Amino acid sequence: MISIKNLHASIEGKEILQGINLEVKSGEVHAIMGPNGSGKSTLASVLAGREEYEISTGSIEYLGENLLELDPEERAQKGIFLAFQYPVEIPGVSTTNFLKTALNQIREARGETSLDAVNFLKLMKEKMKLVDIDQSLLSRSLNEGFSGGEKKRNEIFQMAMLEPRLSILDETDSGLDIDALKTVADGVNKLKSEKTSTIVVTHYQRLLDYIVPDYVHVLYKGRIVKSGDKNLALELEEKGYDWIKEEMASI
Amino acid sequence: MIKETPPMLDVLKTKAGQSHLQVKAWDTLSDIGLPNKKSESYKFTPIQSVLLKNIDWVSQGEFFFDKTKLYQEKGSHLVFSNGTFVQEYSTLNDLDVVVGQVTEGKHDPFSLLNAALANNEVTIKSGSELPVFIYHFNSSGISNPRIKVKVKSGDTCKIFEKIFPSKSNNTFTNSYIEFDIAPNAFGYHTKVQNYHDKAFTHETVFSKVSKSSHFYNNTFSFEGALVRNNLTIHLKDENCEGHMYGLFLLDKKSHIDNNTSVDHMEPNSFSNELYKGILDEKSTGVFNGKIYVRQNAQKTNAFQSNNNILLSEDATLHTKPQLEIWADDVKCSHGCTSGQLDEGAIFYLRARGINEKKAKAMILNAFATETMNHIHSKIVENEVKKLIDKKLS
Secondary structure, three states: OEEEEEEEEEEOOEEEEEEEEEEEOOOOEEEEEOOOOOOHHHHHHHHHOOOOOEEEEEEEEEOOEEHHHOOHHHHHHOOEEEEOOOOOOEEEEEHHHHHHHHHHHHHHHOOOOOOOHHHHHHHHHHHHHHHOOOHHHHHOEEOOOOOHHHHHHHHHHHHHHHOOOEEEEEOOOOOOOHHHHHHHHHHHHHHOOOOOEEEEEOOOOHHHHOOOOOEEEEEEOOEEEEEEOHHHHHHHHHHOOHHHHHHHHHO | OOOOOOOHHHHHHHHOOOOHHHHHHHHHHHHHOOOOOOOHHHOOOOHHHHHHHHOOOOOOOOOOOOHHHOOOOOOEEEEEEOOEEOHHHOEOOOOEEEEEOOOOOOOOHHHHHHHHHOOOEEEEEOOOOOOEEEEEEEOOOEEOOEEEEEEOOOOEEEEEEEEEEOOOOOEEEEEEEEEEEOOOOEEEEEEEEEOOOOEEEEEEEEEEEOOOOEEEEEEEEEEOOEEEEEEEEEEOOOOOEEEEEEEEEEOOOOEEEEEEEEEEOOOOOEEEEEEEEEEOOOOEEEEEEEEEEOOOOOOOEEEEEEEEEEOOOOOEEEEEEEEEEOOOOOEEEEEEEEEOOOHHHHHHHHOOOOOHHHHHHHHHHHHHHOOOOOOOOHHHHHHHHHHHHHHHO
């Protein structure tokens, strides 16, 4: 699905990612963990195409294409979805209207016909159930005045609507209570298939109780310093990140 | 030898009307003079020098009337040409319209100039709830339409006003409309200003609101060489409301100056103002919002906000709230923001597959349409929406 090689990314002259290597295959769930400031969110942003980051070296191949040459919208149209850590509030644009525009632009880019209002609403109703989101929320301005939980739920709802190939969840668990966490994780799990991949970026292990990863990677100072299976996450939960830092310092 | 440009008033003197009131208006105007470089409230709009450079005062222009500009809508349609009401092109639909001599009005320089130069004064009396559409087709160097709207007690009066300046020569429209709203009545006034680079206007709207009455003004500005809007609302009695909504969505070298003022004179009145600006290319936008709360006007609620987005480095914006509060038990708030488009918001939309151009348009569109409130006409609302879409696409 996606292959990241020796990726270096910097912002305002500061190098945040210092040589990331990561290979994610169809059907896999990868967790990226790491202490604050290790570059987790930067990696998520770079994958989605955030333009503030400068890529000095390295490559990202996504479904056989050079991802770095694509605009954010092209990436989305080709099936990349970033669930934002801090979803943006956009006054005056309703979630419904926004999603209809997004979905139809994606469909258009894929050579499919646009959905009319009736079919769009039908699809929306169906997907709303997945994340247990209320209709009234969707007619309001996008994320405006939403609680933290509502915003995250809305992200996963958008994911359900847009049916991406590669989903990147950036700290989707932050700000969620345990019930909301279960609902959101449940939604993500229902959307998983052999044809899709998921990258879960998280600081804590608790989300991984519900979205079980095939691989866990530890990011530290802009590099993946450790990889393992889900047990690595449990180990981190138990011991914290300090032992990784110490291990790295001793090298 | 270089000939000095004579001041505006010297040139216009011969055009002044001879009725007692018009002579008086002219004399007062001569005393106070027109705003010049030193006038604080015209600081960013040097109107006199701009007009002197661009307007041929004696030009009569070709009479023109374009029937296709009229809204296909039930109601009264009043056509003016160069400031004069043209009955034969108008459809009154039982509306009470009287053409008469100029009567007393506001006393600021351009209102006085309008009074002195107006050919006559048109009085409209509210009757049915059907909308009243007013069209000004102007081709003379200067036109001075003068309208008074009397809204009777218990009535609702909806006025929609548009100016069509000739595209073949520079024109200056110095319009004056005054609302006199009796107790327990509603007045709505909407202006759509979509001119061009030969159009210069000074547009005065003055509304006197009586007990338990409401007045709403919507001003949507899209283009013009120089447009100055003077909106003044007097909340004369208790439980009055004044609402002001404005949008200036500009590009090219358009220059729009919104000068608004609301005066709370008695207790328990309410005013709300929302103006938004989107400025592109070399355009200039000015917002000046005054709120007066007299000593007697306890329990006043007054809100004002002006938000602007600048899309170009060559665009200029001046914004200034001005609050003068003499009463102590009041709730007043004001705020203004100016900035660029929110990059984070654009990225969010793009990350969902919406292309950059469309993402920007969506955000700006939502920003702009927030000013569309209380228009009370589907056809005008759709027109404004279309103009916003067109400007942003």
